[in-house]
Amino acid sequence: MDITVNILLTIATAATPLLIAAIGELVVERSGVLNLGVEGMMIMGAVAGFGAGYLTGSPWIGLLAAIAMGALFSLLFAVMTLSLATNQVATGLSLTLLGLGLSGMMGTSFVGQPGVRLPNLDIPGLSSIPIVGKLIFGQDPIFYISIALTAAVTWFLFKTRTGLTLRSIGDSHTSAHALGIKVIRYRYLAVIFGGACAGLAGGHLSLVYTPQWVENMSAGRGWIALALVVFASWRPWRVLAGAYIFGAVWIGQLHAQAFGIPVPSQMLSSLPYLATVVVLVLISRNKRLTMMNTPASLGQPFVPDR
Amino acid sequence: MMRLELVKRPQRSALFSMLSPFIAFALTIIAGAVLFALLGVNPLTAFRIYFVEPISQVWQLHELAIKAAPLILIAVGLSVCYKANIWNIGAEGQFIFGAIFGSILPVLFPQFEGPLVLPLMLLCGMVGGAAYAAIPAMLKTRFGTNEILTSLMLVYVAQLFLDWLVRGPWRDPQGHGFPQTIQFGDSAVLPELMPDAGRANWGFVFALVAAVLVWILMGRMLKGFEVRVLGSSPRAGRFAGFGLNRMVFFAFLLSGALAGLAGICEVSGAIGQLQPVISPGYGFTAIIVAFLGRLNPLGIIAAGLVLALTYLGGEAVQSALGISDKVVRVFQGMLLFFVLGCDTLIHYRIRVIGLALTKQDSAAKLEAAPKLKEAR
Numbered sequence: 001m002d003i004t005v006n007i008l009l010t011i012a013t014a015a016t017p018l019l020i021a022a023i024g025e026l027v028v029e030r031s032g033v034l035n036l037g038v039e040g041m042m043i044m045g046a047v048a049g050f051g052a053g054y055l056t057g058s059p060w061i062g063l064l065a066a067i068a069m070g071a072l073f074s075l076l077f078a079v080m081t082l083s084l085a086t087n088q089v090a091t092g093l094s095l096t097l098l099g100l101g102l103s104g105m106m107g108t109s110f111v112g113q114p115g116v117r118l119p120n121l122d123i124p125g126l127s128s129i130p131i132v133g134k135l136i137f138g139q140d141p142i143f144y145i146s147i148a149l150t151a152a153v154t155w156f157l158f159k160t161r162t163g164l165t166l167r168s169i170g171d172s173h174t175s176a177h178a179l180g181i182k183v184i185r186y187r188y189l190a191v192i193f194g195g196a197c198a199g200l201a202g203g204h205l206s207l208v209y210t211p212q213w214v215e216n217m218s219a220g221r222g223w224i225a226l227a228l229v230v231f232a233s234w235r236p237w238r239v240l241a242g243a244y245i246f247g248a249v250w251i252g253q254l255h256a257q258a259f260g261i262p263v264p265s266q267m268l269s270s271l272p273y274l275a276t277v278v279v280l281v282l283i284s285r286n287k288r289l290t291m292m293n294t295p296a297s298l299g300q301p302f303v304p305d306r
Numbered sequence: 307m308m309r310l311e312l313v314k315r316p317q318r319s320a321l322f323s324m325l326s327p328f329i330a331f332a333l334t335i336i337a338g339a340v341l342f343a344l345l346g347v348n349p350l351t352a353f354r355i356y357f358v359e360p361i362s363q364v365w366q367l368h369e370l371a372i373k374a375a376p377l378i379l380i381a382v383g384l385s386v387c388y389k390a391n392i393w394n395i396g397a398e399g400q401f402i403f404g405a406i407f408g409s410i411l412p413v414l415f416p417q418f419e420g421p422l423v424l425p426l427m428l429l430c431g432m433v434g435g436a437a438y439a440a441i442p443a444m445l446k447t448r449f450g451t452n453e454i455l456t457s458l459m460l461v462y463v464a465q466l467f468l469d470w471l472v473r474g475p476w477r478d479p480q481g482h483g484f485p486q487t488i489q490f491g492d493s494a495v496l497p498e499l500m501p502d503a504g505r506a507n508w509g510f511v512f513a514l515v516a517a518v519l520v521w522i523l524m525g526r527m528l529k530g531f532e533v534r535v536l537g538s539s540p541r542a543g544r545f546a547g548f549g550l551n552r553m554v555f556f557a558f559l560l561s562g563a564l565a566g567l568a569g570i571c572e573v574s575g576a577i578g579q580l581q582p583v584i585s586p587g588y589g590f591t592a593i594i595v596a597f598l599g600r601l602n603p604l605g606i607i608a609a610g611l612v613l614a615l616t617y618l619g620g621e622a623v624q625s626a627l628g629i630s631d632k633v634v635r636v637f638q639g640m641l642l643f644f645v646l647g648c649d650t651l652i653h654y655r656i657r658v659i660g661l662a663l664t665k666q667d668s669a670a671k672l673e674a675a676p677k678l679k680e681a682r
Contacts, residue, residue, distance in 0.1 A: 084312070085654065086646040087646060089454065097594070097638060097639040101633075101636040101638070104630065223455065264474060276455065277451075
C-alpha cells in the first residue's frame, strides 16, 4: 500500500510542472497567441528560483523569483509579437533558444551546489491519516497551487465576462477590436500570465522536484506542456488529466529503469517524447474536435487599424 | 505611458529589406557589449577575442568553414520549409539520423573499401535524414498533426537513439569502454580541401552547391513559385492546382535530406566516428541562420559564416577570459530576436507615441479622412 501511495505522490510531483505550464499556455492560446517559448521561460524560472533560494536560503523567495522571472521573460515575447507584430512561431523559438543560453550562463556558479526545497504541507493529525493523509494533506505547496489554478482558470474562462472577452479575442481579433475591446492589452496580460505560470513550473523543478541546478533541467517539459494544450483541446480539466497521464509515463519509465527491465534505458527515456507524438496523432485524427476548439485566430499577428 | 504604433507601409520597403540583417547585427553587438560589461570584461577586448582573433589566420578560416558547412546545409533546407509556411524545427534530429544512416557502411562493413564508399555514405545520410523528416510530414498530411511539436519531439528520440547505439550495439569493442564507434577507415573519411592549409573538408563545397541549387529552384523554377504561393496563400495555391500535402512532403524531405547530408559530412569529415553527442545544436542554430539570411539561400551562406563565427568566438572567450561558452547561445538567441524585430520595419513604420503627441495624432486622423471617403 505504501508503495502505491509513494508512486502516486511521485506522479503528482512529475505532473505538477507540466500542469502549471500548460494551464498558463492555455490562457495565452485562448487569447489567440501561440507562445512556443514555454521551454525557455520554464528554464529561466528554474534558474532564477534556484538562485534566489540558494542565495537567500529561503525557498519561498526562490518561488517568487521564479514567477517574476517567467513573467519578465515573457514580456520580451509580448513586446515582439504584440507591439512589433513579429512572427509568433519564430519569436517563440528564439525565446526558447535565448532562455536555454541565458539560464546556462546565469547558472554556471550554481552547478553542484546544494539547493533549498519547499517543505511539504504538514497538518498535525490530518497528514498522518493512512493513505489519503499524505495524498491530500501532505504534498508540496505548488501541488495545491496547480489544482487551484486549474479551477480558477476554468472559472475565469467560462464563468466571467472578462474570460468571455478573452476567448472572443482568441476567436476573432478583428471582431473584438471592432467592438472596442483592447485586443493588445488583453493579450499582453495573457502572455505575462502564461510566463508567470511557466516560471512557476520551472521553480517547481528546481525547488521541489530536484532541488538543485542542472543545465537544461526542463528536458523538453515546456514542449510537452504545449502538446498538452492541444491534447486537451484547450480545456483546463482535460489539461489536468493529460498532465497526470504524462506524469505517470514519466515516472513509469523511471521505475522501469530502476527495476532493470531488459530494455535499454535510452528507449525508456524516450517514452515521454514518443507518447507525446502518439497522443498528438490520436487527438488530431478527430478533426471535428480540433476544429471546434482551436482558437480561430491562434498564431496570427494582429495590427489594429486606426 | 509610451507606446509603439505600427503604420503599414504601402509596399514592402526595399531599403529595410536590405538593411534589416545589418541593423540586427549591430543591435546584437550593442547588447553584447552590455552583457560583457556586466560580466566585468572590457567589451572592446571581448569583441576582439570573440570576432576578430578567431579568423585572423588561414587555418582558422578553415575551422570557420567546418562550422559553417552544416549550418548552411540545414538552413537552406529550412528556408524552403519556412517559405512554404511549414515549420520543421526538428532538423537536429534529422541531422543525427543522417549521421547514423551514413555510418552504417563504415561501422558495420569496415572491410568494404574503395572509391564507392563515400558516395554511398553520403547517399545513405541523405536518405536517413529524409526518412526521419518523413515522419512529421506523414503525420501532418495523414492526421493533421502539428508538425512543430512532432518534429521537435523526434529530436529527443533521435538523441537517445544515438546514445544507445554508441553505448550498445555499435560500440568499438577495442575502445576501452568509451562510448564511441570504431574510427572510420580511410576511404570513409571526407577528404580535406587543402590539407596543407587547414582542416576544411568537402562539406563546405556541398553547402555552397546546395545553396546555389536551391536558389535556382526558388527563383527560377515552377516548384519555387509553388512554394511561395502555398506559403503566402494556401487557398490561392489550391486554385492553381498546387497540392498542399505534396508540398509538405517536398519541403520536409528536402530539408531532411540536407540536414542528413550535413550530419554524415560532420561525422565523416570533422569527427571521424560516431559519439553520443555529434552536434553543438547545429539544427537549432540553423533556424537562426535561415532567418538572418532572410530565407534566401545566398543570404544564408553569409549568415552561416556569421553564426559559425559565434561558435568559434565562444570557444575563444571561454579559453581566454573564462566566460561560460553558454554566451554563444545567448548571442545567437539575441541575434534572432533582433532579426525578427527588424523585419517588422520592412512592412511597417514604427511610431513612438508619447504623452505630448496628441497634435500629430489629430493630424494623422485628418490625413486619413479623405482616404476613408475614397474607400467608400
